[in-house]
Amino acid sequence: xxxxxxRSLGKGSVPPGPVPEGLIRIYSMxxxxxxxxxxxxxxxxxxxxEIININLRNKPDWYYTKHPFxxxxxxxxxxxxxxxxxxxACEYLDDAYPGRKLYPYDPYERARQKMLLExxxxxxxxxxxxxxxxxxxxxxxxxxxxxREEFCNLEEILSYQNTVFFGGDCISMIDxxxxxxxxxxxxxxxxxxxxxxxALRLWIDxxxxxPTVCALLIDKNIFLGFLNLYFQNHPDAFDYGLNC
Amino acid sequence: xxxxxxxSLDKGSAPPGPVPQGLIRVYSMxxxxxxxxxxxxxxxxxxxHEVININLKNKPEWFFKKNPAGLxxxxxxxxxxxxxxxxxxxEYLDEAYPEKRLLPADPYEKACQKMVFELFSKVPPLVGxxxxxxxxxxxxxxxxxxxxxxxxxxxxxxxxxxxFFGGNSISMIDxxxxxxxxxxxxxxxxxxxxxxxxxxxxxAAMRKDPTVSALLTDGKTFQGFLNLYVQNSVExxxxxx
Numbered sequence: 001x002x003x004x005x006x007r008s009l010g011k012g013s014v015p016p017g018p019v020p021e022g023l024i025r026i027y028s029m030x031x032x033x034x035x036x037x038x039x040x041x042x043x044x045x046x047x048x049x050e051i052i053n054i055n056l057r058n059k060p061d062w063y064y065t066k067h068p069f070x071x072x073x074x075x076x077x078x079x080x081x082x083x084x085x086x087x088x089a090c091e092y093l094d095d096a097y098p099g100r101k102l103y104p105y106d107p108y109e110r111a112r113q114k115m116l117l118e119x120x121x122x123x124x125x126x127x128x129x130x131x132x133x134x135x136x137x138x139x140x141x142x143x144x145x146x147x148r149e150e151f152c153n154l155e156e157i158l159s160y161q162n163t164v165f166f167g168g169d170c171i172s173m174i175d176x177x178x179x180x181x182x183x184x185x186x187x188x189x190x191x192x193x194x195x196x197x198x199a200l201r202l203w204i205d206x207x208x209x210x211p212t213v214c215a216l217l218i219d220k221n222i223f224l225g226f227l228n229l230y231f232q233n234h235p236d237a238f239d240y241g242l243n244c
Numbered sequence: 245x246x247x248x249x250x251x252s253l254d255k256g257s258a259p260p261g262p263v264p265q266g267l268i269r270v271y272s273m274x275x276x277x278x279x280x281x282x283x284x285x286x287x288x289x290x291x292x293h294e295v296i297n298i299n300l301k302n303k304p305e306w307f308f309k310k311n312p313a314g315l316x317x318x319x320x321x322x323x324x325x326x327x328x329x330x331x332x333x334x335e336y337l338d339e340a341y342p343e344k345r346l347l348p349a350d351p352y353e354k355a356c357q358k359m360v361f362e363l364f365s366k367v368p369p370l371v372g373x374x375x376x377x378x379x380x381x382x383x384x385x386x387x388x389x390x391x392x393x394x395x396x397x398x399x400x401x402x403x404x405x406x407x408f409f410g411g412n413s414i415s416m417i418d419x420x421x422x423x424x425x426x427x428x429x430x431x432x433x434x435x436x437x438x439x440x441x442x443x444x445x446x447x448a449a450m451r452k453d454p455t456v457s458a459l460l461t462d463g464k465t466f467q468g469f470l471n472l473y474v475q476n477s478v479e480x481x482x483x484x485x
Contacts, residue, residue: 081352088358095351107339108325114332 004030004039008238010055015062019078024049024093027066027074029056029238031218031226033124033180034086035073040176041090044212047097055238087117087177094173102173109167113174116157116166120178122150127181131188135231144193151197154178158199164206171210179207187223252481254299259306263322268293270333271310271318273300273481275469277368277423278330279317280459284419285334288455289344302478331361331420338416346416353410357417360409363396364421371424374431375474390436397421398440407449414453422450430463430470 008029009016019025026042028035028051042049054063059070067074067084075083075092083092094102103110126147133140157166166174182204185191194200207213222241229237252273253260263269270286272279272295286293298307303314311318311328319327319336327336338347348354370393374386400409409417425447428434437444450456465484472480 077352079352083352083355083359085359085362088355088362091358092351092355095354107336108321108323108327110339111327111332111336114335115328118329118332 004028004051004053005242006051006053007242008053008055009060009063010058010235011060013060013062015060015065016052018080019050019076021078022048023078025052025076026050026089027052027054027063027072027076029053029072030241031223031230031238032056032072033184036180036183036216037086037177038073038075038089038093039216040179040212041093041102041173043215044102044176045093045097045100047093053238055235057233057237058235090173090177102176104167104172113167113172116174117177119153119157120150123147123178123181126150127184127188127190130190131184131227134189135227144190147190147193148196151194151200155197155200158203164203166203171207171212175203175207175210176212179213182207183213183217184223187218187220187227250295250297251485252297252299253304253307254302254478255304257304257306259304259309260296262324263320264294265322266292267322268337269296269320270294271296271298271307271316271320273297273316275461275466275473275481275483276300276316277371277427278315280423280426281330281420282317282319282333282337283459284422284455285337285346285416287458288346288414288419289337289341291337291341297481299478299481301473301476301480334416334420346419348410348415357410357415360397360400360417361420363400364393366393367421367424371427371431374433375470387433387436390433391439394437394440394443398443401442401446407446409446414450414455418446418450418453419455422456425450426456426460427466430466 016025024042024047026035026038026049028039030053039051054060054070054072056072063070066076066082071084073084073086073089075089083089091103103113126143130140130143130147133143161168163169165171166178185193194204208217219241226237226240229240260269268286268291270279270282270293272283274297283295298304298316300316308314310320310326313328315328317328317330317333319333327333335347338345347357367390370386370389374383374390377383377386397409404411406412408414409421428437428447437447451460469480469483472483
């Protein structure tokens with residue numbers, strides 16, 4: 001399938017060639033939660049892909065031909081078509097590839113998942129702010145409070161629905177779109193933010209049983225090693241944990 | 245079909261009954277650009293619907309059961325299913341009513357429309373800021389920001405070499421972004437598309453579209469609404485009725 005064990009490409013690197021027939025390429029970074037969404041979908045749907053990791057602190061000039069602002073993730077197919085924004089990329093994969101559909105077929109159920117995604121929009125920013133605050137030795141009580149409020153909204157949904165997952169009793173797209181930030185709660189030092197949300201904790205446990213989630217789970221020590229280097233502005237942070 | 249000119253319902257009003265068989269209902273407000281997206285799609289696809297206008301300056305208590313955020317547009321079907329967020333309502337309609345598809349069938353072309361939608365996303369808050377701006381300097385600064393955003397859209401049309409954002413026929417993305425361009429003239433922001441000729445041509449082409457022109461609000465009426473709206477008048481939403 002797609003090996004995510006490749007060193008990141010930085011300034012001065014040779015631009016990659018065209019995407020081989022039968023594969024789709026994702027420009028990624030091993031620890032990025034947005035790219036993580038797309039990697040989950042690629043794996044969940046069994047899509048043959050290759051991964052090119054980008055050094056986000058030292059981006060190759062050629063990468064701006066893939067994304068105007070050099071962001072990840074970006075999908076590139078063998079017709080040179082580029083798709084970005086993580087949610088758009090995930091939906092594209094679900095539409096373009098056969099087999100297991102991650103979004104429901106029913107238009108109302110699809111709309112429900114998209115409405116749920118709206119409920120989630122503050123979470124990425126808040127978790128990142130907490131991480132930065134903690135890493136810089138600052139207080140983040142207000143941020144954690146705000147994050148807990150967001151989690152309460154999600155808790156309410158699960159309680160009201162009385163289902164294990166956000167889309168029903170089986171894992172589906174919305175769960176994969178939420179997951180990367182919940183996987184990071186522990187390593188960011190904010191796992192206590194789900195102390196008051198039991199249904200959400202059950203969901204986390206259920207997600208950890210999912211084969212796709214498991215296969216992409218990032219080792220805690222490696223993640224911590226990355227974070228340490230990242231906050232020291234070390235140029236090799238993004239490749240932490242790779243075998244030489 | 246649509247009674248888009250009905251007086252708005254406000255606090256103390258009786259909640260509307262169930263949605264009649266064969267119709268879909270949109271909770272709307274005559275001058276709301278977000279709700280206009282949904283009404284454009286309903287019209288373009290020929291979907292039988294009823295419009296219930298909400299007085300956004302004096303909301304009925306029952307409306308929060310339709311949308312806890314109290315915002316329009318909201319779709320309600322006769323199964324009692326509620327769909328909120330304008331872009332989500334538009335996509336729902338396109339999927340639930342398969343005739344006259346507005347989104348492309350090709351997954352990449354569909355993704356492109358969503359990427360253009362993201363490119364456009366800074367425009368609505370800019371219009372909001374412009375309406376609330378107090379000084380000439382503020383307005384001048386915001387106009388410059390508009391020009392920057394419009395340049396991004398100009399680039400899309402330049403690269404695609406088509407009249408509309410999805411190709412040579414009007415499609416979903418054009419309807420999704422149109423309401424804010426409709427308001428440029430009334431807001432005296434037309435100068436902001438002076439340096440983006442393809443965008444200017446697109447605006448002209450959009451005004452000729454039968455769906456767009458059927459739902460067009462004239463500049464004077466919009467200005468009358470806006471004056472009352474920024475003063476938080478409870479009469480604003482029914483201006484012109």
